[in-house]
Amino acid sequence: MSTIPATPTPATVAPVTKDPTPPPGPRRRLAARFVGGTGSRWFPYVLVFPLVLVLFGYVVQPMFATFAESVGVDGVENYGSFLTSDGVARSSLFTSLIISAASVLLCGIVGVAMAFLLKRFSFPGRKLIEAIILVPAALPPLIGAISFQLLYSETGILPRGLQQLFGTENPVLPFSGIAGVLVVHTFTMYPYFYLSASAALGGMDPSVEEAAYNLGASRVRVWRTVLLPMLTPALVSASLLVFMTSLASYTAPLLFGVDQTMTMQIYINRTNGDLPMASTYASVLGVVSVLFLLGMRWYEGRRSYRSQSKGVAAHRREITNPLGKWLALAASLLATAVLLAPVATIALVAFSADGSWTTEVIPAQYTMQNFVTIFSEPRAFQPILNSLQMSLIATVACVVVGVLIAYAVRRLNFRGRGLLDVAVMLAWALPGTVVAINLISAFSTGNAFSFGQVLIGTFWIMPLAYFVRFLPLVFRSSSAALAQLDPSLEEAARNLGASWWRAFGTVTLRLMLPGVLAGALLAFVHGVGEFVASVLIYTSETAPISVEINNRMYSFEVGTAAAYGMLQVVLIFVVMVVSGRLEGGGRSTREAAKWTA
Amino acid sequence: MIDVTLESVSKRFARGGDTAAVDDVDITIAAGEFFTLLGPSGCGKTTTLRMVAGFYFPTSGRIRFGTEDVTRRPPNKRDTGMVFQNYALFPHMSVAQNVAYGLKIRKVNRAESRRRVEEALGQVHLAGYGDRRIDELSGGQQQRVALARALVIRPKTLLLDEPLSNLDAKLREETRTEIRRIQKEAGTTGIYVTHDQAEAMAMSDRIAVMQSGRVQQIGAPQEIYHRPATSFVARFIGRSNVLTLPVLAATRETVTVGLPGGGEIVVPGPADHGLSQGETALVSVRPEHIGLTSTTDPGALPGRVVDLEFTGMATNLVVDTAGEQVQVAAVEVPAGIAVGDQVGLRLNRERMWVVRP
Numbered sequence A: 001m002s003t004i005p006a007t008p009t010p011a012t013v014a015p016v017t018k019d020p021t022p023p024p025g026p027r028r029r030l031a032a033r034f035v036g037g038t039g040s041r042w043f044p045y046v047l048v049f050p051l052v053l054v055l056f057g058y059v060v061q062p063m064f065a066t067f068a069e070s071v072g073v074d075g076v077e078n079y080g081s082f083l084t085s086d087g088v089a090r091s092s093l094f095t096s097l098i099i100s101a102a103s104v105l106l107c108g109i110v111g112v113a114m115a116f117l118l119k120r121f122s123f124p125g126r127k128l129i130e131a132i133i134l135v136p137a138a139l140p141p142l143i144g145a146i147s148f149q150l151l152y153s154e155t156g157i158l159p160r161g162l163q164q165l166f167g168t169e170n171p172v173l174p175f176s177g178i179a180g181v182l183v184v185h186t187f188t189m190y191p192y193f194y195l196s197a198s199a200a201l202g203g204m205d206p207s208v209e210e211a212a213y214n215l216g217a218s219r220v221r222v223w224r225t226v227l228l229p230m231l232t233p234a235l236v237s238a239s240l241l242v243f244m245t246s247l248a249s250y251t252a253p254l255l256f257g258v259d260q261t262m263t264m265q266i267y268i269n270r271t272n273g274d275l276p277m278a279s280t281y282a283s284v285l286g287v288v289s290v291l292f293l294l295g296m297r298w299y300e301g302r303r304s305y306r307s308q309s310k311g312v313a314a315h316r317r318e319i320t321n322p323l324g325k326w327l328a329l330a331a332s333l334l335a336t337a338v339l340l341a342p343v344a345t346i347a348l349v350a351f352s353a354d355g356s357w358t359t360e361v362i363p364a365q366y367t368m369q370n371f372v373t374i375f376s377e378p379r380a381f382q383p384i385l386n387s388l389q390m391s392l393i394a395t396v397a398c399v400v401v402g403v404l405i406a407y408a409v410r411r412l413n414f415r416g417r418g419l420l421d422v423a424v425m426l427a428w429a430l431p432g433t434v435v436a437i438n439l440i441s442a443f444s445t446g447n448a449f450s451f452g453q454v455l456i457g458t459f460w461i462m463p464l465a466y467f468v469r470f471l472p473l474v475f476r477s478s479s480a481a482l483a484q485l486d487p488s489l490e491e492a493a494r495n496l497g498a499s500w501w502r503a504f505g506t507v508t509l510r511l512m513l514p515g516v517l518a519g520a521l522l523a524f525v526h527g528v529g530e531f532v533a534s535v536l537i538y539t540s541e542t543a544p545i546s547v548e549i550n551n552r553m554y555s556f557e558v559g560t561a562a563a564y565g566m567l568q569v570v571l572i573f574v575v576m577v578v579s580g581r582l583e584g585g586g587r588s589t590r591e592a593a594k595w596t597a
Numbered sequence B: 001m002i003d004v005t006l007e008s009v010s011k012r013f014a015r016g017g018d019t020a021a022v023d024d025v026d027i028t029i030a031a032g033e034f035f036t037l038l039g040p041s042g043c044g045k046t047t048t049l050r051m052v053a054g055f056y057f058p059t060s061g062r063i064r065f066g067t068e069d070v071t072r073r074p075p076n077k078r079d080t081g082m083v084f085q086n087y088a089l090f091p092h093m094s095v096a097q098n099v100a101y102g103l104k105i106r107k108v109n110r111a112e113s114r115r116r117v118e119e120a121l122g123q124v125h126l127a128g129y130g131d132r133r134i135d136e137l138s139g140g141q142q143q144r145v146a147l148a149r150a151l152v153i154r155p156k157t158l159l160l161d162e163p164l165s166n167l168d169a170k171l172r173e174e175t176r177t178e179i180r181r182i183q184k185e186a187g188t189t190g191i192y193v194t195h196d197q198a199e200a201m202a203m204s205d206r207i208a209v210m211q212s213g214r215v216q217q218i219g220a221p222q223e224i225y226h227r228p229a230t231s232f233v234a235r236f237i238g239r240s241n242v243l244t245l246p247v248l249a250a251t252r253e254t255v256t257v258g259l260p261g262g263g264e265i266v267v268p269g270p271a272d273h274g275l276s277q278g279e280t281a282l283v284s285v286r287p288e289h290i291g292l293t294s295t296t297d298p299g300a301l302p303g304r305v306v307d308l309e310f311t312g313m314a315t316n317l318v319v320d321t322a323g324e325q326v327q328v329a330a331v332e333v334p335a336g337i338a339v340g341d342q343v344g345l346r347l348n349r350e351r352m353w354v355v356r357p
């Protein structure tokens, strides 16, 4: 996927036998500076300048445009509504914060418990659970939220199933409103805790724990004085991540009808045509997110002790008690069912006839018709084409810009290198709704970065939004791939006569490729499933799959909606297999998905 | 083959603060010469070599290849062949593709390229290894592929940055002879970086000893060994005692110094020693150039044995003479000598040398 011209200009090829070249004239000197490579003082700036323009134009400047929009009509009055105690604004902010805090707590309990069980105990079914533990989180946000709605809401499979089982009048244990949102958050975000806690536990030398027991400490005491302090850094990082992600969450409140959250208010105000108010919410949410980003960077910076493992695998305790064994087996089966239920539900409903599912526990009639419709009706197939096309364009841009930024940040020395890094992280930290509002504010009139064109209402705003949202993924995986590469490889190529472009193309980029590809695939999949920003900026010609799914859900064509979802799930599965096969791809994918390494 | 000149070359790194990594270095390397930059870790050897290769540009000063000024020429236009410390072989290419890389860039035609790759692999005793993957080779073999890759382009200069440091001791000795042979056969100018003084002595036509970014001395191995310019050079090359002694008289090329025991001795030194009566001189004398004798021997330096170690070929002693600890490597020792004994030290004045601080 080399987008870099790999052929050398004739000037860069010096035949061995040729006489010494005459001193270069001024014109050639300038050219030589450019191809002169990393040794030249100018080179970094020549490479970095366009990258800075891109990040400023599409990430930073739109943020300021949003702020300008929010104070443009009524001055700071919009912000005043956050201070009055009876307003929607203030209660939305509080609801968002409360949901986020509760999500952190729930995800923390589930994630850490899972990590302890799976890393410290040996029981039947453990391997299977470890293999599927990330499945719910791998679903696109909209599909995930829909599947939980189909499973656990008042009309969901489980409450109705229990209702039938116990013969009660009403569905049993239905989740709705904020509780529903929390269920979705818990199931899709506990991996942040699970992954960091199990990494910390895996890297922890078991002899430290044993030493504490040996010294006579009780179990509780060992927990409090040894394990918890060692886990703290992992837990703090995961808490910050879950908090940020919950704050940015949009699909869960949408589907469970919780209107008074920051993201929903942005959507509602935008659809009501009150862009200044939407911008106010977006600014507040943006600032909070950036504060969390800075907090996370600060914490990562001062975090002193990490896993002090010398490669000793943490030992697992065998469960020997027969009752415990049965309990463990039952719990494993239950966990497996719960973990696979969302995907299974989507698959099941995808084959149900639209309109056939009313009060039954599960749909009554099954058909292939949903898939036939999607592939045979041009109007139904268009969203798929749109999503593939827009995501592909965005991915190509992400690769070109992401790889070069990673190279610049990792390999070049220039003033403002840290700022470049922060600008990419900013793109990552901003919630999708905020990204969308930023782009709307910046490009509803022509500006220099859109070449004077109005982008809102056109095709291009969509790939642009995907580019901003998923650039960090490609940057991150490229950067991880580059970190594994010895810089002297590129120098060896230069020494043998290759121009910078050629050395980069034939050696550095070539060796980064598995990592870049893994990141690109991830960005592509995310683009195909993107909903949060899309729903604010799509037009009828550019409606992506996710918006189509949402519309079908709205018009009770649940089967067709699930069929679209199923196609996305298949795409994700294929991509995960491909990434796993790329050498080092799996690692790069993991790197891309997390910022706290 | 070309001569390489560094004229007052300095390099300061942006993040390096006030200190220069390379400080006002003047070196002229003759065409075809095998020249070594020697010094402890962090003294600026790699930085110097990388400026010759074009990976760094000097902060001030000039670098010439022959009469051409290459100071700010990019690395790909310098026609140097570099062997990196970790070899830097391209892991996605076969051995032959690695070696052919430079030829491909030079648009050498296929048949010619294949011939030259085979020739180069033969030269490093790797004929028939062309199709191997890099990770199928041992460290020593990888090192030789790196050498072949650098030589196949017939570079004007061959640059080697501690190429032996990742090999085990035995292989290191074999390989250093090989490198030397191949460099002479290829007829290229060789610039070699090492912190290992034995390696430098065994391989080099001439050596530049560096410390803290500065060149302390340039000369042939014998010259540097026997006539070190500074106390640093004396101590870094082999082992040496540097004694601080009062100057009793001085001529253009000798200095007469007084010994703690009351004797005096005439020591040769460089013409520019600049010492005169009443000052103190630094005199270098190597442990193997000191003999043991009785305390009553006139002209001997009296002392007391504080440490003693028998190594087979010689006996290493540490002798305390008026507060100064002198190392001695004596082939002949009196029978029954033990720690605490009083001995006389006979210094071989021919082998002593006046050094600068």
Ligand SMILES: Nc1ncnc2c1ncn2[C@@H]1O[C@H](COP(=O)(O)OP(=O)(O)O)[C@@H](O)[C@H]1O
Residues within 6 Å of the ligand: B013, B014, B015, B016, B021, B039, B040, B041, B042, B043, B044, B045, B046, B047, B048
């Ligand atoms: N890229 C760099 N940036 C900043 N300082 C450097 C850089 N490279 C080397 N230095 C510093 O310059 C000095 C000389 O380094 P180097 O030439 O690598 O020494 P040697 O090869 O002799 O061990 C050291 O103090 C080192 O820390």
Ligand SMILES: [Mg+2]
Residues within 6 Å of the ligand: B042, B045, B046, B047
């Ligand atoms: Mg070095």
